Amino acid sequence: AFTLNFITDEQLLRIIKNHGSEKILHATDSPWEKQGRMAKHLSTLPLSEEDCNNIFYKNAKKLLKIG
Structure with a gap:
């Protein structure tokens, strides 16, 4: 979340x-x-919605092998 202060929305969207x-x-x-x-x-x-779900919780679940 801290990074959002240092890159533009356009940069973040390009990264995604x-x-x-x-x-x-x-x-x-x-x-x-x-x-x-x-x-x-x-x-x-x-x-x-799928992108948001991935970023907010699905990727963490995969990384931590939860559920």
Whole structure:
């Protein structure tokens, strides 16, 4: 989430397009920013529901082998 302060929305969308939403993870290791604000900002971008689900929780479940 911290990275969203340092790249433009266009850069983030290009990263997701080039690498796929299945390789992007919304996470934090420190409370640098208000996580709700960062998550809300990310959810306002023109991404599909599947892309958002991957970024917000599906990729973490795969990484942590949960469910």
